[in-house]
Amino acid sequence: MYSDDVLLAALMWLLPATTTGGVVRDTLFNPCRTYSLNDQLHLDCSDQGLSELPDGLNYDAQVLDFSNNNFETFPNQLEHFTQAVKLDISGNHLNLPLPGYIANWPNLHTLNLSDNNYDVWVSDGRYNSLEKLDLSKNKINKIHDDAFNGMPKLFFLELSENRIDDLQSTLFSKADNLHNLILSRNSLTSVPPFQSSSLRSLLLSNCQIQNLKVDSLIRMTSLLEVDLSINQIESVPDNFQSHTLQEFDLSYNEISSLTDRTFSSLPNLAVLNLRGNEFKDVWASSYFASNPYLREVHVKGNRWSCEGFSVNLLLTYEFLTREPSKVSDPGSLICYSPANVTQLTWQRAYIETWHPDETSAQTYTFMAVMIGVIIGVIMTSLICRMLVAANKPEPPRPAAPAETTALNLNGTAPQPRVESLIMRVPLREEDLPPTYDEALLMPRLNASFHSLPDFVDEVEETTTRSYRRSRSIGDLTESRPRVSDRRSVRRTVEIRIN
Ligand SMILES: *[C@@H]1O[C@H](CO)[C@@H](O)[C@H](O)[C@H]1NC(C)=O
Numbered sequence: 035m036y037s038d039d040v041l042l043a044a045l046m047w048l049l050p051a052t053t054t055g056g057v058v059r060d061t062l063f064n065p066c067r068t069y070s071l072n073d074q075l076h077l078d079c080s081d082q083g084l085s086e087l088p089d090g091l092n093y094d095a096q097v098l099d100f101s102n103n104n105f106e107t108f109p110n111q112l113e114h115f116t117q118a119v120k121l122d123i124s125g126n127h128l129n130l131p132l133p134g135y136i137a138n139w140p141n142l143h144t145l146n147l148s149d150n151n152y153d154v155w156v157s158d159g160r161y162n163s164l165e166k167l168d169l170s171k172n173k174i175n176k177i178h179d180d181a182f183n184g185m186p187k188l189f190f191l192e193l194s195e196n197r198i199d200d201l202q203s204t205l206f207s208k209a210d211n212l213h214n215l216i217l218s219r220n221s222l223t224s225v226p227p228f229q230s231s232s233l234r235s236l237l238l239s240n241c242q243i244q245n246l247k248v249d250s251l252i253r254m255t256s257l258l259e260v261d262l263s264i265n266q267i268e269s270v271p272d273n274f275q276s277h278t279l280q281e282f283d284l285s286y287n288e289i290s291s292l293t294d295r296t297f298s299s300l301p302n303l304a305v306l307n308l309r310g311n312e313f314k315d316v317w318a319s320s321y322f323a324s325n326p327y328l329r330e331v332h333v334k335g336n337r338w339s340c341e342g343f344s345v346n347l348l349l350t351y352e353f354l355t356r357e358p359s360k361v362s363d364p365g366s367l368i369c370y371s372p373a374n375v376t377q378l379t380w381q382r383a384y385i386e387t388w389h390p391d392e393t394s395a396q397t398y399t400f401m402a403v404m405i406g407v408i409i410g411v412i413m414t415s416l417i418c419r420m421l422v423a424a425n426k427p428e429p430p431r432p433a434a435p436a437e438t439t440a441l442n443l444n445g446t447a448p449q450p451r452v453e454s455l456i457m458r459v460p461l462r463e464e465d466l467p468p469t470y471d472e473a474l475l476m477p478r479l480n481a482s483f484h485s486l487p488d489f490v491d492e493v494e495e496t497t498t499r500s501y502r503r504s505r506s507i508g509d510l511t512e513s514r515p516r517v518s519d520r521r522s523v524r525r526t527v528e529i530r531i532n
Pocket residue numbers: 101122124125144146147148166167168
C-alpha cells in the first residue's frame with residue numbers, strides 16, 4: 035500500500051498534466067489531496083498552514099477545501115478552478131473583495147468565507163449560481179447597499195458572529211430566493227425591518243435587541259420563523275404583526291407580561307418559546323385566543339407566582355396541557371411562590387388551596403357517579419314499594435298464621451300451620467338468607483330465637499299485622515304498621531288463599 039502511494043505520487047510528479055479523476059493520494063510531495071466522491075472531484079488542502087497553493091493541482095477539481103491556512107489574499111492559482119462548485123476558504127486572514135473571476139465560474143453554489151478578517155463586505159459582480167454564502171465569524175460592521183443584488187439564487191446567508199449593529203431594510207430586496215438569514219451574535223439593537231418576499235427564517239439570537247417595533251416583520255411576507263432568543267427584550271408590543279409567522283422564539287429575554295393583544299396579530303403562530311423570561315403572573319388563556327394553530331409553548335425557567343390562587347391557574351393549566359399537550363413537560367408549569375405551594379403545579383396549587391380534601395379532578399367525577407348511583411337506588415326502591423303496595427292483599431282473616439322466612443332460616447321455625455294455605459312468593463331471585471354482614475346491619479331482635487314460637491303465637495293474635503310485604507329502603511323510614519323487630523319480613527310476599 036505504502037509503495038503504491040509512492041509510485042502514484044512519483045507518477046503524478048512527473049506527469050502532472052495527465053492526472054485526471056480517480057482516487058489519487060499524493061500527500062508525500064503535495065499538501066493537497068485529490069479524490070473523487072459522489073461524482074465530484076475534491077481537492078483538499080485544508081489545515082496545511084499554506085499561504086500559497088502548491089503547483090501541479092488539478093484545475094478540474096469541483097469541491098475546493100482551502101480552509102484553515104494562512105491565506106491573506108486569494109491564492110494565485112485559484113483563478114484556474116473554473117469548474118468549482120464549492121469553495122471553502124474559511125479560517126484564513128482574508129479581507130479583500132472577491133476577485134472578479136469568481137463571478138465567471140458558472141457552477142459555484144457554495145462560498146465559505148467564515149472566520150476571516152472582513153470588516154466591510156462589498157461585492158458588485160454577478161454570482162448567478164451562488165446559493166450559499168457563509169460570512170460568519172468575521173468583523174463585518176458594514177455591508178454595501180448592493181452587496182447581494184447580484185446573487186439572484188442566494189438561498190442561505192450566514193452572517194453570525196460579526197459586528198453588525200444596523201442593516202438597511204432594502205439590503206435583500208433583490209435577493210429573490212433568500213430563505214435563510216442568520217444574523218445571530220451581532221450588535222443589532224433592533225430587528226431590521228427587511229423588505230423581502232422570500233425570507234422564511236430570520237435568526238437574530240444573541241444580539242442586543244431591546245425593542246420590538248409593531249411592524250418590523252410586516253415587509254417580510256413569507257416569514258415563517260424568527261429567533262430572538264438571548265436578547266434584552268422587555269416586552270412585545272401589542273399587535274406585533276406577521277401574517278405568516280409560525281415559529282417565534284423569544285426565550286431568554288426579559289419579558290414579564292403579556293396581554294390579550296400581544297399575539298393577536300400572529301394568526302399562524304404554532305410554536306412559541308418563552309423560556310427563561312421574567313414572567314411571574316400566570317397567563318390567561320385568552321392571551322392565545324387568536325392563535326388557533328398554536329401547538330407548542332415553552333415556558334420553563336420562569337418564576338411563576340401563584341399568589342391569589344385565581345381560577346386562571348386551573349384554566350391556563352388545562353389550556354396548555356389538554357391533549358394534545360402544548361407543553362412538552364407539564365412539570366414546567368410549577369409555582370415558584372408563595373412558599374407554601376413552591377414546586378406544585380398550577381393546577382395542584384389551586385386545588386389544594388380551594389379544595390384541600392380533593393385529591394384530584396377525578397374525585398369530582400367519582401363523587402358525581404356515586405351520587406347518581408344512590409339516587410338511582412332510592413328511585414328504584416320507591417317504585418318497587420309502590421308496585422308492591424298496589425298488589426297488597428286484603429287484610430287476612432283472624433285465624434291466619436304468620437309464619438316468617440326468618441323462622442325457617444334459623445332452623446328453629448315451628449311447622450307451618452296445616453289449617454291455612456299460604457304461598458310464599460319470592461320477589462327476587464336472591465331471596466337468600468342474609469349474609470353475616472347483612473345480618474349485623476339488620477334491626478335487632480328483641481327476643482331470643484328460643485322465644486320465637488311465642489312470638490309467632492303473639493302474631494297470630496294480631497290479625498291486622500299478620501300480612502307481610504317486601505321491604506325496601508323506603509320501608510326503613512315509613513311508619514305504617516308492620517311486624518316490629520322482625521328481620522325476617524324482608525323479601526317475601528305472602529298471598530293468602532282463603
Ligand atoms: C464554513 O466553514 C465552517 C468551518 O470551517 C463550517 O463550520 C461551516 O459549516 C461552513 N459553512 C458552510 C455553509 O458550509
